[in-house]
Structures are given as structure tokens and as C-alpha cells.
Amino acid sequence: MTVRRGTNLDRVGGFNDAVVLDAIRRSEQLSRVELAEVTGLSGQAISNIARRLLDAGLVREAGRQRSAGLGKPRTLLELEPTGQYAVGVHLDPAVVTVVLLDLTGDVVARRRVDTPYADDPDVLIAGIAATIEDVMTLAAAPRDRVVGVGIAAPGPIDAERGFVVDPPNLAAWHLVPIRDELHERTGLPVLLDKDVTAAASAEKWAGGGGSFVFFYLGTGVGAGLVIGDEVVRGSSSNVGEIGHVIVDPDGPVCYCGRRGCVGEASQPRYLVQQAVRAGVLASGIDLDDRKAVDAAFARLCSLAAADPGPAREIVAALAVRIAKVVEDIANLLDLERVVFGGPHWERLAPLFGDAVRAALDGRFLVRSVHPFEVAGTALGVDVGAIGAASLVLDQTFSPNPSVLLQSRELVADR
Ligand SMILES: [Zn+2]
Structure with a gap:
């Protein structure tokens, strides 16, 4: 007793x-x-x-x-801002972002490095570990005040074992034990979560509580969920795998073998292809060259923002496809808003919010009962990395027993 x-x-x-x-x-x-x-x-x-x-x-x-x-x-x-620090790592197939947050959640250092076309995950993990050292040095953060590293990775993940399972466009990344590898190299406690869950957590930290879906538009498309102020993870931390919802039966063939999945139909590669076909962009763009596609996508977005016409129609059609998915999630879960973010959102933002709003106007929504808001994240392209670090800081602030239980995900046997 x-x-x-x-x-x-x-x-x-x-x-x-x-x-x-x-x-x-x-x-x-x-x-x-x-x-x-x-x-x-x-x-x-x-x-x-x-x-x-x-x-x-x-x-x-x-x-x-x-x-x-x-x-x-x-x-x-x-x-006391310098009382604790947390590192956030966002692993994206195109770019790795590493940030250091102080105890108040402010970004005190950041670095972005292109993801190497590494066949060998070791090369990438060593690069991430070196970048983590960089941001700590940059901010002059004492090592013993850095409470841990959060990694935001594309799903699916194996949260139990700390593995990324099979991220899109990182062919060599099959069942990579990134959590333990990074722990070994840095000596810091490490946790792994999905990129969209991290982004939703960042949004919640920045003051956006309530019930919302974070719609991530990047190399993958995914949804992070916060319901009643709580980040929702599901049974295996893989909530929000919406990339294979079919929105266009005549759309492009997805790597899953089916046609018109929202993930594939939202990729710059497909939009650029459509723009070339419509005569909006000149032909001859190498669709396998990521940088060339990105430049063409930027051009398409600025044309669409500038004037009505075929470029804007291509973006509006994307908005309609995505609005369909937002509508289903919002109605299923009785949500108050959708928050868009991710690297492709940054490009689309100038007209995409209005286009999605317009597309949702004609649809049934729970907003006949309460308003439904369409917003873009205020946290910019770092939202995934900030979110990963906020998941680490959460453990300091959270009196929630479920978070205490989760600390098994924190490898801390130093
Ligand atoms: Zn698919």
C-alpha cells in the first residue's frame, strides 16, 4: 500500500x-x-x-x-525558451528539412538539403545526422538541453519498430529502421511519426485546435487529423492514407495499378503533362527530371494565377478532385475546417483556396449545420519538420497519459 x-x-x-x-x-x-x-x-x-x-x-x-x-x-x-530544445526532421523524397525548436516552439535554426538520390539509406541517414549536428551548433544549443528528435516520414510507417516501410519515390527505402539508426548516430532519443500527423500536430501547436483535417500536398498526398484538440493516429499510427482514393476514372495510372488515384492525379508531373497537351506549356519537358517538372509546374501555377484560361482550368479541375476527398472526410468526421500545406501547396496557394471553396460550394457539407473553413497553413514549407519537433515537445507539456504510454516510441537508452 x-x-x-x-x-x-x-x-x-x-x-x-x-x-x-x-x-x-x-x-x-x-x-x-x-x-x-x-x-x-x-x-x-x-x-x-x-x-x-x-x-x-x-x-x-x-x-x-x-x-x-x-x-x-x-x-x-x-x-524559459532555452530551457529545452527539440529537433524536427521532415523526410521528403525531394528534400530533407531539419529544424530546431526552443521550448516556446519557435524555430531557432533550420537547414534544408536536397534528398540525395541515394540507393543506400545509410548515406541519407548519415546526412540527416550531420544536419542535426549543424542546427544544434547553429543555435548554440547545449546538447543536454536537446530532449529529442522527431522524424516525420511519408507513410506507411511501422511505429512499433521505428521503420519507414515503403515511402513513394524512395525505392531503396524498404523497411529502413530509421529511428534506431538515428538514435545510434546522434545519441538522442528519437521518435518516428507520419508526416501528415506531424503537420497536424504543428498546426494544433500553432493555436489551431478543434477538429480539422490537414491536407498535405507533396510527393505524396495524405491527411492528418485532429479531432477535439487531439491528434488522431489510428490503430497503427498510419491514419490518413488517402492517396489511393479514386477521383478521376480517366486519370493517370497510379503505381498501385489503378487509374485516377488522388495522389497520382495531384502530382505536378501529371498537371504538367495536361498543360503540355492543352498547349499551355511548350512540349519537350522531360517528365522524369524532377527539377524540370518542378520548374514547369511553377510556370503553370503562375499562369493559372495570372489569367483565366486553360492553365487555370487545369488547376481548378485539381481543386474539384481534391474537394471531393475533403468533402468525404469532413462529412464522415464532422470537421470544422481543412488546412492545406506541403511543398506543392506553396505553389498552388494563390488561387487554390478559392478554387476548393468554390468546388465545395455545390456539395453537401456538414456546414449546413456549422461553418466549414478552407485555410492554408501559416507555417509554410517547414510545417512537417516543425510538427516532428512539436511531437517531442508535446511530451514535456502533455499531462495526457496516452502520451506517456507512447514514450516507448522514444528510444532513450543512452
Ligand atoms: Zn493508387
């Missing part, structure tokens, strides 16, 4: 510390009295926790607040 009670108290201590830290994070600055009010903890408990957090360098005193009435001015507490 005594032992059990002691253990419980210990756990509750950690739980309450996280509750207090999270309350400070959400309000930016709070006094001890306000903390007791918002957390429901006693003044004595708050005082002990605040002392512990100050000693650990996770919070700092931030001046005084004049209290109403005759009481003493109250000292405000805020997060």
Missing part, C-alpha cells in the same frame, strides 16, 4: 508539472495565484512546482504584475 501510494504520488508530481507548464505555455505569462486558479492546484503545490521548474531552468520570472486591491505585486512566470 505504501509503495503503491508513493509511486502514484511520484507520477502525479510529473503530471502536475506538465499541467502547470502547459498552462504557462498557453497564457504566455501567469502568476502563481493565477496558476492555482486555472489548474485547481493548491497554492502550496503551485509554489513547490514553480520552484522545481525554476530550478530546472524550464520557466523564468518575468517581472511583476500589480494586483488589484492592496495585495503585493505578483511575480509572473513564463517559459
Whole structure:
């Protein structure tokens, strides 16, 4: 009985510390009295926790607040940005993005490197490990303050074993144990999650709670889900594999063998091909040359944004295909909004939001009951990497027991 009670108290201590830290994070600055009010903890408990957090360098005193009435001015507490850091890695078939976040979630260093056309995953993993060292050096972050590395990878993933299973366009990446390999090379705890789940987490961190789908437009197409302020992962952390939803029976042949999957029909390669056929772009573009396709895609997007005409029709048709998928997800899960992001979104953004809105206008939506919002991420192309790091920071702030259980995903046997 005594032992059990002691253990419980210990756990509750950690739980309450996280509750207090999270309350400070959400309000930016709070006094001890306000903390007791918002957390429901006693003044004595708050005082002990605040002392512990100050000693650990996770919070700092931030001046005084004049209290109403005759009481003493109250000292405000805020997060100490340098108290903890987390690394986020976004592994995309075209580009690897590595960011370092401080405790407040601000990006303090970032690096983007082209993904080498590596047949050998070792080359890529060594490159990522070196880039992680770079960002820590760049920000002058003490190593013992870096709590871990989050990797956002294209699905499907094997979350249990920390493997990427078979990412599109990375032919050599079959069952690569990236989590443990990176842990070995960096000595830091590492967690692996899906790119879309990381992006959804970043969006949630940036203040966008509620219930929404993060629609990722990149080399793969996927959906991250936040429902009722909680990131949803599904039974194997592979939520949101929507790339093979068929939206155009006459569309391009997908690598899955079927025709018109939304993932394939949203690729720049296909859109560029359509644009050449429509006479919008000159023929002779090598569709197997990623950089040439990217340049042609950029040209198509700027033509579409500039004037009505065949270029805009191609983009509008894409918006219709994607709106169909958004409609189904939103209705199935009773969502409030869709947030678009990913590298291809950056190009499409100037007119795509309106086009999707227009396409959704004619459809049945739960918004007959409540509004449904179409938005683009404010976090830019780094959203996946920021999200991966935010998943690591989440463990510091989250009093949620399901997150504590998940720490088995954090390889921390250093
Ligand atoms: Zn397919």
C-alpha cells in the first residue's frame, strides 16, 4: 500500500508539472495565484512546482504584475525558451528539412538539403545526422538541453519498430529502421511519426485546435487529423492514407495499378503533362527530371494565377478532385475546417483556396449545420519538420497519459 501510494504520488508530481507548464505555455505569462486558479492546484503545490521548474531552468520570472486591491505585486512566470530544445526532421523524397525548436516552439535554426538520390539509406541517414549536428551548433544549443528528435516520414510507417516501410519515390527505402539508426548516430532519443500527423500536430501547436483535417500536398498526398484538440493516429499510427482514393476514372495510372488515384492525379508531373497537351506549356519537358517538372509546374501555377484560361482550368479541375476527398472526410468526421500545406501547396496557394471553396460550394457539407473553413497553413514549407519537433515537445507539456504510454516510441537508452 505504501509503495503503491508513493509511486502514484511520484507520477502525479510529473503530471502536475506538465499541467502547470502547459498552462504557462498557453497564457504566455501567469502568476502563481493565477496558476492555482486555472489548474485547481493548491497554492502550496503551485509554489513547490514553480520552484522545481525554476530550478530546472524550464520557466523564468518575468517581472511583476500589480494586483488589484492592496495585495503585493505578483511575480509572473513564463517559459524559459532555452530551457529545452527539440529537433524536427521532415523526410521528403525531394528534400530533407531539419529544424530546431526552443521550448516556446519557435524555430531557432533550420537547414534544408536536397534528398540525395541515394540507393543506400545509410548515406541519407548519415546526412540527416550531420544536419542535426549543424542546427544544434547553429543555435548554440547545449546538447543536454536537446530532449529529442522527431522524424516525420511519408507513410506507411511501422511505429512499433521505428521503420519507414515503403515511402513513394524512395525505392531503396524498404523497411529502413530509421529511428534506431538515428538514435545510434546522434545519441538522442528519437521518435518516428507520419508526416501528415506531424503537420497536424504543428498546426494544433500553432493555436489551431478543434477538429480539422490537414491536407498535405507533396510527393505524396495524405491527411492528418485532429479531432477535439487531439491528434488522431489510428490503430497503427498510419491514419490518413488517402492517396489511393479514386477521383478521376480517366486519370493517370497510379503505381498501385489503378487509374485516377488522388495522389497520382495531384502530382505536378501529371498537371504538367495536361498543360503540355492543352498547349499551355511548350512540349519537350522531360517528365522524369524532377527539377524540370518542378520548374514547369511553377510556370503553370503562375499562369493559372495570372489569367483565366486553360492553365487555370487545369488547376481548378485539381481543386474539384481534391474537394471531393475533403468533402468525404469532413462529412464522415464532422470537421470544422481543412488546412492545406506541403511543398506543392506553396505553389498552388494563390488561387487554390478559392478554387476548393468554390468546388465545395455545390456539395453537401456538414456546414449546413456549422461553418466549414478552407485555410492554408501559416507555417509554410517547414510545417512537417516543425510538427516532428512539436511531437517531442508535446511530451514535456502533455499531462495526457496516452502520451506517456507512447514514450516507448522514444528510444532513450543512452
Ligand atoms: Zn493508387
